[in-house]
Amino acid sequence: xxxxTQSPKYLFRKEGQNVTLSCEQNLNHDAMYWYxxxxxxxxxxxxxxxxVNDFQKGDIAEGYSVSREKKESxxxxxxxxxxxxxxxxxxxxxxxxxxxxxxxxxxxxxxxLTVL
Amino acid sequence: GEDVEQSLFLSVREGDSSVINCTYTDSSSxxxxxxxxxxxxGLQLLTYIFSNMxxxxxxxxxxxxxKKDKHLSLRIADTQTGDSAIYFCAETFGYSGNTPLVFGKxxxxxxxx
Numbered sequence: 001x002x003x004x005t006q007s008p009k010y011l012f013r014k015e016g017q018n019v020t021l022s023c024e025q026n027l028n029h030d031a032m033y034w035y036x037x038x039x040x041x042x043x044x045x046x047x048x049x050x051x052v053n054d055f056q057k058g059d060i061a062e063g064y065s066v067s068r069e070k071k072e073s074x075x076x077x078x079x080x081x082x083x084x085x086x087x088x089x090x091x092x093x094x095x096x097x098x099x100x101x102x103x104x105x106x107x108x109x110x111x112x113l114t115v116l
Numbered sequence: 117g118e119d120v121e122q123s124l125f126l127s128v129r130e131g132d133s134s135v136i137n138c139t140y141t142d143s144s145s146x147x148x149x150x151x152x153x154x155x156x157x158g159l160q161l162l163t164y165i166f167s168n169m170x171x172x173x174x175x176x177x178x179x180x181x182x183k184k185d186k187h188l189s190l191r192i193a194d195t196q197t198g199d200s201a202i203y204f205c206a207e208t209f210g211y212s213g214n215t216p217l218v219f220g221k222x223x224x225x226x227x228x229x
Contacts, residue, residue, distance in 0.1 A: 004158075033216060040124060042204065042221035043159075050214065058216065090158055096214060102147050102166075103208040105217055107158035 002027045006091050006108035013085075013115050019078045021111045023091035030096040032074035033105065036060060037088040046089075049074055050096050078113060085115045120220035122205055127226045134192040136223045138205030143186060145207040149217065150179065150190045153202045162190070162203075192225075200227045 004025045013019050023032065031050045035043040045058030049068040063082025068074055074093075078085045089112075092105040119141045128134045140148070146167050151159040165172045165179045165188070172179045178191040192199055202222040209215045 006158075035219075040221060043219040045216050048216050092159075102164055103210075103215070103217065104149070104161055104164065105159070107160070109158045110156070112156075 004091060004093055004106055004108035006089075006111050009109065009111060011111060011113045013113065015115055016080045018080060019085070019113060021076045021078070021089055021091075021113070023074045023076065023108060024072055025074075025093045025106075026072060027093055027106060028071070029093035029106070030071070031094045032068070033092045033094075034058075034064070034066065034074070034076045035090045035092065037090060037110075043090065046076065085113055088112050120205055120207060120218055122203075122220040122223045124221065125224050125226070127228060128195050130195060130197060130227055130229050132195055134190075134195045134199065134225055134227075136190045136192075136203050136205075136225065138188040138190075138220055140186050140188065140205075140207050142207070142209070143183070144209055146210060147208050148179075148181065148188050149204075149206040149208075150177075150188075151204040151206060151219075153204065153222070155201075159204060195225075195227050197227045197229055200225055 007022045033048040034046040044060050046064050047066040049055035065077045088110050090110045091108045094105050121139045149164040150162045152162050153159045176193045180189045202224050204222045205220040206217040208217050
């Protein structure tokens with residue numbers, strides 16, 4: 001079945017360690033996104049990529065890094081520079097181009113990162 | 117810049133109708149969406165409406181769009197306990213999927229049996 005897979009679902013790390021969250025999709029979507037979710041804050045965009053080897057910062061990119069070496073994969077690294085990394089991280093993908101394009105996002109099941 | 121506002125909580129009795137409201141600031145939105153998130157899971161698209169429509173109905177769901185007031189609502193008829201979740205309103209711009217969605221903070225719907 002086609003979909004988006006995030007791993008791991010739960011992750012615990014010590015303060016000061018870098019952490020990489022995996023996101024893989026087999027929907028043949030061009031665009032991929034990382035959102036952060038905190039209670040009462042909704043979803044905030046970290047980074048997005050609309051094509052391989054290119055990505056753009058979202059609203060809260062500081063302390064995060066991404067790569068897009070393959071169309072199917074968009075890993076997110078939470079670096080030690082991120083001051084409050086404990087959160088629920090959601091990856092999503094969508095098609096780009098074609099008219100009309102509703103811009104619908106397809107989401108993974110999320111990764112919950114807890115920094116001790 | 118664009119902003120999407122929702123109330124944070126709503127509580128209804130099983131069998132009643134639920135109405136979740138959303139306001140947005142940018143009149144150039146092209147599509148507006150309602151997503152549902154169950155505990156510990158990702159978001160699933162419930163429905164969307166194109167900005168030149170006033171209403172869209174899909175089984176128990178009715179979406180109303182008031183462009184003049186920049187107000188979007190989601191009505192769930194005959195609300196069930198399985199409808200308990202967080203509901204997000206979102207908007208986008210353009211017609212080619214090139215612009216990331218902007219989400220509200222989400223409304224937590226609690227259904228009382």
